[in-house]
Amino acid sequence: MKSELQKLIYKNTGKKAIIEHPVDMEHGDYSTNVALKTRSEKSFDSAQGKQEARSGNPMELANEIVNKIRSAGMPEYISKIEVVQPGFINFWLSQEYLANQLEGVLKDKDGFGKLTIGKGKTVVIDYSSPNIAKPFGIGHLRSTVIGQAIYNLYNFCGWKTIGDNHLGDWGTQFGKLIYQIQNSKVKIPLQGKQNLTIEKLEKLYVDFHKKVEKHPEIEDEARKYFQMLEAGDKEVRRIWQACVDLSLKEFNRIYDLLGIKIDYAFGESFYEDKMAEVIVDAKRKKLAVESQGALIISFDELNIPPGILLKSDGATMYFTRDLACVLYRQRRWNPDLYIYEVGSDQKLHFQQVFAGAVKLHYGKMNQFVHVAHGLIRFPEGKMSTRAGKTVHLDTVLDEAIKRATKIIKKSSTGRGMTVKQQEQIAKAVGIGAVKYFDLKHQPETDIIYDWEKMFQLEGDSGPYLQYTFARTRSVLNKIKNKILNIKNTDQILKIKNTLNSEELGLLRTIYRFPEVIELAAENYSPNLICNFLFDLAQKYNNFYNIHRILGGGDSEEFRLALTAATGQVLKNGLSLLGIDTPERM
């Protein structure tokens, strides 16, 4: 509809107009400021020496435009156009049009909101990417949850989506870990039961960094172990593999709990044998130069530090691996877009990788996007694995589920449920709360870690949306035996004739869902979906509180249709966010 309006304005003014939803619905469904914009253009024109005077008064111009539209015959989807100070043109959609949209929701069901804008295009999304041998921390929740939402969004927009979990399973950090294992009492048995845990691995890593403070020379020892790993030393390799296996088991447990499934998990080690080609290629293209004993690609022209392909000891860097990774993805999928959902502390690194990939002709700059999410910080400072200052995700999820359970037990809505049902719902609700808390923030801003707010079950929260959905289901279940006849919503409207403001408000919100999807995908901002769904749920609950749905007389059928559509949109939106929608809660 937005594009229709844009065309309409273009036809009558020759301008590409900005069409927006007025913040206040009193100002209509759509609004444009084209008439206001011409004022600055006029001064631009005269600066160019064009004397031709345009009518300088935005109000007059706006009226002129509106008269043109009217005399050409108003499109049937518009019921009213208005010009207001200082020169806005506001449009109201007709009830027939809105009713049609409602029908669309009920007809398209789970497919409502699906777009085709990505048809034929492929996107690779790099997300989650936890580090092996460290517990899944709360810091990686952001990448996982936002990345998955972006994945779902692009998929919904018609893109071919490929998710890759770029596990941190290679690098000097393993040298450190293996050094520490070899120099402690920890044993990795050749076979049989493994008594190593991920917490122990984390402790070893912390121990190493404590030791470094007194004995800086062990850093060199650690680097040697990484060299040995790259050289294929059997024992070192075996220890590494044990750490990887152990970590993957733990990660999969977390992913199961979160309901996340990522298409691929190649990890950094996958590119071990693919880096040589990049290095040769960079040398051949005269991009790789030696500097201070290391092999680098310089980015002087961008005013950023060089990327290091090979350290002076001959070992590779993650810069090298990420370039090999781009090359691999390009060959395998030839994607139109690469999205990296990684923390903002790695901005510079991705600038270097993208610049390097462009120089090597692996892609064009506009194909690479780093969705840099802000960090989760303690009020007193940064989280740090090295210092052992982390929050483990599983403790957070456990607590969330515990709190949801408590509410279910207390609430009357939980009555008549089996213990097993209650457990399932508590899981959906608790995890929904944590995910939503993360997703509702703009990705780029930092989040101050707030133990209480993460579990919020009221107000602007995941459970509020889930609750509203369950409410719509509850109403609809009561009339299961009656067939909901919503084939002709505009006919229902005719019988009803007038809508109250709550009904109209819902109607004027629901149809916007596909626009929100597009905007959220374009801006890599799942939080826009959160905003929209919360607004919709608030409107529905207000409507629900004031008006009877069942037993609503002439209005019953229409209100049922509204209820079904609201539930459907909530469900579609939440599922894009990766949040479950239990029928009851």
Place this chain on the structure above:
RNA sequence: GCGCCUGUAGUUUAAUGGAUAGAACAUCGGGUUGCGGACCCGAAACUUAGAGGUUCGAUUCCUCUCAGGCGCACCA
């Protein structure tokens, strides 16, 4: 030191250069056993860190200052 990012009610935050800066939490006051109270309505609370500038119009763009965060070749 240099570069990038952020600064909005007590707290967490929203707002493609537009209309009275919108919510949630917390606080205070209300809502006939109700189609699910994990809900709804209302009140109080923001000179958008500060100072300039561009613009008909600035939370948004530019400059400076202040505060915080992140990063700055052999970690990832």
